Amino acid sequence: MNEAIYGCFPVANVTDPCLASSCGINGACVATNATHYECRCKLYYDGPNCDQFKPIEHAARFDGDAFIELSADEFPHLTSEKDEVIAFKFKTKQPNGLLLWQGQRPTVAQIEDFISVGIVNGHLHYSYELGGGAAHLVSEERVDDGKEHRVRFERRGRRGLMQIDNWPELRGVSSGILAMLNVDGNIFIGGVPNLESSTGGLFKHNFVGCVADVELNGIKLDLMATAIDGKNVKPCDEWMLNKRWLKSRRRSQRESAWRIV
Numbered sequence: 001m002n003e004a005i006y007g008c009f010p011v012a013n014v015t016d017p018c019l020a021s022s023c024g025i026n027g028a029c030v031a032t033n034a035t036h037y038e039c040r041c042k043l044y045y046d047g048p049n050c051d052q053f054k055p056i057e058h059a060a061r062f063d064g065d066a067f068i069e070l071s072a073d074e075f076p077h078l079t080s081e082k083d084e085v086i087a088f089k090f091k092t093k094q095p096n097g098l099l100l101w102q103g104q105r106p107t108v109a110q111i112e113d114f115i116s117v118g119i120v121n122g123h124l125h126y127s128y129e130l131g132g133g134a135a136h137l138v139s140e141e142r143v144d145d146g147k148e149h150r151v152r153f154e155r156r157g158r159r160g161l162m163q164i165d166n167w168p169e170l171r172g173v174s175s176g177i178l179a180m181l182n183v184d185g186n187i188f189i190g191g192v193p194n195l196e197s198s199t200g201g202l203f204k205h206n207f208v209g210c211v212a213d214v215e216l217n218g219i220k221l222d223l224m225a226t227a228i229d230g231k232n233v234k235p236c237d238e239w240m241l242n243k244r245w246l247k248s249r250r251r252s253q254r255e256s257a258w259r260i261v
Helices: 195-199
Strands: 004-010 027-031 036-041 059-063 067-070 084-091 097-102 114-120 123-129 135-142 149-156 159-164 170-173 187-189 208-216 229-231 244-250 255-260
Touching (some): 123 159, 135 159, 187 208
Parallel strands (some): 004 244
Antiparallel strands (some): 059 208, 084 208, 244 255
């Protein structure tokens, strides 16, 4: 069972330290000795009092009819002179699925500039279109093996790079002379609504599996807190973090401090 564990808390002048616990209805108090206890939070609950409902934080499960939508402001494309970096880990047994998409707003009828990551026939595809012809980077090895794969995608202007685990880097260049990615649509993780029209038929299936530790330009996202919309997303239990909080008290000043370890 994946539990968030919080402790140990000092309690004075009580026979059973759990009598004075602050674990709440979503936590179980466990005495560690005569004066200290720890809180073991129920699955998907977090915080020192086990009162924060966080089913999805850094890891999410997608079932082929699910997605997380992030604001375009989370991944701005302001210049062609700086690296843009996407990184995450995933695992799946399905040979086809869209992992990430950013294109135009839904009101734009035709597919113009876009950036995408997806699995096609078991191989990972990283593509971007800047207006002169898309770049397509395709893994040589299959990634639909149910194993964890850590991936990193970089782009500066027309030049792109894809890194999967410790495999050799793959590099590519888009056609034409245009180097800016001009997209104003939001970012989708795990799939998009209206898949055919949104991707112009480039992808036939949304993703089935787990995605975790999503980073955009080096910033790790809390998927639940950052999302502006989503559908059918579930926790990825095997990648939920076990947290342990320690509480220390300076008895003379009656102050408390929390920290995660």
